[in-house]
Amino acid sequence: MSKRIIHISSILFIALVISSCSTTKYVPEGDYLYTGAKVKVDTKGLKKSEKKSLESDLTSILRPKPNSSVLGIRFKLMLYSKAKKGLSHWLSKKFGEPPVLFSSVKVDYNRQLITNRLENRGYFNSSATADTSIHGKKARLTYHAETGRQYLIDSVAFITDSSVLGKTVMSTVDESLLKAGDGYNLDVIKAERERIDSRLKEQGFYYFNPDYLIMLVDSTVNNHKVNIYVNVKDSTPDKAKEQYTINNIYIYPDYNLRQNSRAQAKPYDDFYVIDPRNTFKPRVFSRMMFFRKGDLYNRTDHNMSLNRLVNLGTFKFVKNKFTEVDSTGKPLLDTYYYLTPYPKKSLRLELLGKTNSANYTGSEVDLSWRNRNTFKGAELLTVTGYVGTDVQISGVNKANNIFRAGGEANLSFPRFITPFKINSTSAFVPRTKVTLGYDLLHRQNSYNLNSFRTSFGYNWKEDIKKEHTLNIFSVTYVQPSHVSDEYRQQAATDPTLEKAIEKQFIFGPTYNFNYTNTNEQYKRNTFYFNGNLDLSGNIVGLLSGADAKHGNVKTLFGTDYAQYIRMEADFRHYLKIGEKSQLASRIIAGYGYAYGNSTALPFVKQFFIGGSNSIRAFRARSLGPGTYRDPKIDTDLFTTDQSGDIKLEMNTEYRPNLFSIVRGAVFVDAGNIWLLNDDPDPAKVKPGAKFTKDFLNQLAVGTGVGLRFDLSFLILRTDLAFPIRKPWLPEGQRWVFDQIDFGSKNWRKENLVFNLAIGYPF
Secondary structure (H helix, E strand, O other), X not given: OHHHHHHHHHHHHHHHHHHHHHHOOOOOOOOOXXXXXXXXXXXXXXXXXXXXXXXXXXXXXXXXXXOOOEOOEOHHHHOOOOOOOHHHHHHHHHOOOOOOEHHHOOHHHHHHHXXXXXXXXXXXXXXXXXXXXXXXXXXXXXXXXXXXXXOEEEEEEEOOOOOHHHHHHHOXXXXXXXXXXXXXXXXXXXXXXXXXXXXXXXXXXXXXXXXHEEEEEEOOOOOOEEEEEEEEOOOOOOHHHOOOEEEEEEEEOOOOOOOOOOOOOEEEOOEEEOOOOOOOOOHHHHOOOOOOOOOXXXXXXXXXXXXXXXXXXXXXXXXXXXXXXXXXXXXXXXXXXXXXXXXXXXXXXXXXXXXXOOOEEXXXXXXXXXXXXXXXXXXXXXXXXXXXXXXXXXXXXXXOOXXXXXXXXXXXXXXXXXXXXXXXXXXXXXXXXXXXXXXEEEEOOOEEEEEEEXXXXXXXXXXXXXXXXXXXXXXXXXXXXXXOHHHHHHHOOOHHHHHHOOOEEEXXXXXXXXXXXXXXXXXXXXXXXXXXXXXXXXXXXXXXXXXXXXXXXXXXXXEEOOOEEEEEEEEEEEEEEOOOEEXXXXXXXXXXXXXXOOOOOOHHHXXXXXOOOOOOOOOOOOOOOOOOOOOOOOOOOOOOOOXXXXXXXXXXXXXOEEEOOEEEEEEEEEEEEEEOXXXXXXXXXXXXXXXXXXXXXXXXXXXXXXXEEEOOOOEEEEEEEEEEEOOOOOOOOOEOHHXXXXXXXXHHHHHXXXXXXXXXXX
């Protein structure tokens, strides 16, 4: 093992030497490759954290930026070439980056940037010098900034007059971003102007803007302090001082450029709807509009109305205009909404291709029909049919192929349909959804599964981060058919195969909560959480006294029904490292408890692990439960999906930005599934499958590397993984580092797993 490490280290060292030479290949004689700069703040009295933050901020504004690098290697620069044709030219143009030369650096300009930024941060009378470090054909700069003491805010005074505008500005004092004792910061002063303007927009001051505010700074105070005075400029226009009220609201739900007359406007509620063809029922807009006639203009209501119209999903373009009413002499605004709908009906055909780590390659054809305004209330009706196949092109049994077909109808209403009225104050449109679907799964040489499903429920968002889905009523009925004799024989001794063909009747409510702030790209730390609760047969089972363990199994419509509680939580954390690189981590925990009318969770509700979006070093659904390893997994005629009642999975992945559209990945995955109880039939017990306090010692671990190709419209992902811990091995032998041998054909065949997928795994 040590010789192999020395060999690999030698190769890496040689590669680094070669890359170092190649990065300076196109640097002209007498010039140097610019490798970057940093700023050192040479000021006493600053806290270590303040100094580090200031140095980081100042370094970020320096220009130009050096050639990008990953782990110190400048891949883009290495791909740069002066060739005018051929492969080298294409690589250079597509992925390469010319060297950033030291001669292009404007040192005096950067020194001025540093001193300006320092003065904006309250370090007046600052200075900056620069030192150059040259090593061979490379050069970098170190800027030394002398700041002196930072000026602090001594006091903040709002000195507005007694007008309505002045009083409104004064009412925002308690929320001011300017605090006595804080350091002077020009960015905070600008943010304060924006804050006051936002508050004024909530109070009807439609024509006001931040430029009408003046912040007077008096730095003559002794002891490095300043006084700040906030006021409204004398030159502020009269219109900006007025509070505007909403007058008439005109809505054009079927707008085109030729439709600009109010002649056909029909009053409804507080609106005028111009819809000559009666395309929409006017009551749709009562739920979309936050404005009413006579309301004070409010930016929040303005934005929320627009957001609702956009999120309705019916309109291709949503435009809004406010017009001042001159004839009344009062500060009034007429409001216009111009809505251009999508085509009411559409047909879409999709051809999909996929592959997974269970050695299946497949394709699917989807045909969907949409009606975006089914009952003239912006309802969305979608009817979809599909046909697909998964072919096992390698592995134990290449004839164990799958054929899939089915259809689904979804009807979505843009409101809550309930016996009582629910007023939603969110900018997002709540929806009531009805679903009806059927699926046929034909597994060659094995069985058919006919699955019927229906649901009724609601989907709503509190805001852009929080989303809820509640199905009041959800039913799934699975009926097996055409089970082959050979499969039945295998299932008689294998409980996993037996579960796959069980008749299943599941009904009850489900709830899902999702939180994410990953769209806030400016944050260093972002999070994602998804939690769901799934119940089946609970009330019916309790009322009927069902007890499957003692043979008292109840039926509904002549069929045994499932009774269980199932919970699952998925938590993810994303740490931004650099501009486009990140460290992503995930933990999934799941728990299912069957009771009453059931002794085990239905097969479709059990937990599985392994595969391209799970523990990538193990093939899909092949891992666990616990330390159990199916002895027929490599020789069985049928694909065995191992399942469990409890799941724990942890993943972490470093995603560096390599060049152009290419991202890298280095990852580690760990986890397993377990059973709550052993099978009551001793012949079907899976040794080591039951959950115990020793579960952490039963985790499987895999690692690997990958590439991601970001094509904007999709992300193509490739992963190459291998196990480093196998839980089915005897204790003390589960870590298999000493068995890793990339040079061995047999080791590669048994351990290397290649995954090709679309999108990130998490």
